[in-house]
Amino acid sequence: MRLFKQKKAQLENYLAVVVILFVVSLASIFGYLILSKFLTEFNATGLCVGWCLTAGNRFLTALSLFDWGMIIIAIGLIVGVGLTSYRLPTDAAFFIVSVILVPIGGVISYVFNFTFSQIASHPQLAAILHVFPRTILICTNLHWIFLTAFIVGSITLFGKKSQGQFTPPT
Numbered sequence: 001m002r003l004f005k006q007k008k009a010q011l012e013n014y015l016a017v018v019v020i021l022f023v024v025s026l027a028s029i030f031g032y033l034i035l036s037k038f039l040t041e042f043n044a045t046g047l048c049v050g051w052c053l054t055a056g057n058r059f060l061t062a063l064s065l066f067d068w069g070m071i072i073i074a075i076g077l078i079v080g081v082g083l084t085s086y087r088l089p090t091d092a093a094f095f096i097v098s099v100i101l102v103p104i105g106g107v108i109s110y111v112f113n114f115t116f117s118q119i120a121s122h123p124q125l126a127a128i129l130h131v132f133p134r135t136i137l138i139c140t141n142l143h144w145i146f147l148t149a150f151i152v153g154s155i156t157l158f159g160k161k162s163q164g165q166f167t168p169p170t
Helices: 011-044 050-064 066-086 092-120 133-139 142-158
Strands: none
Touching: 011 050, 011 066, 011 092, 011 133, 011 142, 050 066, 066 133, 066 142, 092 133, 092 142, 133 142
16 A cells, blocks of 8 residues: 555655755754864864864854754745645545544654754753754754644645536547
């Protein structure tokens, strides 16, 4: 049975939102961590002059803007789910398949949520997590973002009027 590959239920699209947010958040947090450790060690060698430290701090400031980027990415992905769902021709009977699959997706997104919480609670990351409060808020609530993507996708997928897309063209 191909429940996860069912185009009309779109579980993989809803889970893609969660996975993309998880990966981008970890990449931005670890990128900031690596660059800040590099600057600290490079400054300790004595080779780093004033302009070098200024440039490094500007790079760290630019990486801290990824915190705001996570909000834009989350909103963009949810709107993208809505737009791609609107273009699919489907019957409202497949809403039952979606409702059956949503608890499975919720558990999977909660696993990503728990994994992010465990990674973020590492002592090495404690010093830089104050830079990413929005990212932490988003990634500790991935199950709610999954539910939001499901609601937006279901409304746009199953809430439209039939405009002849279910009958074959003559």
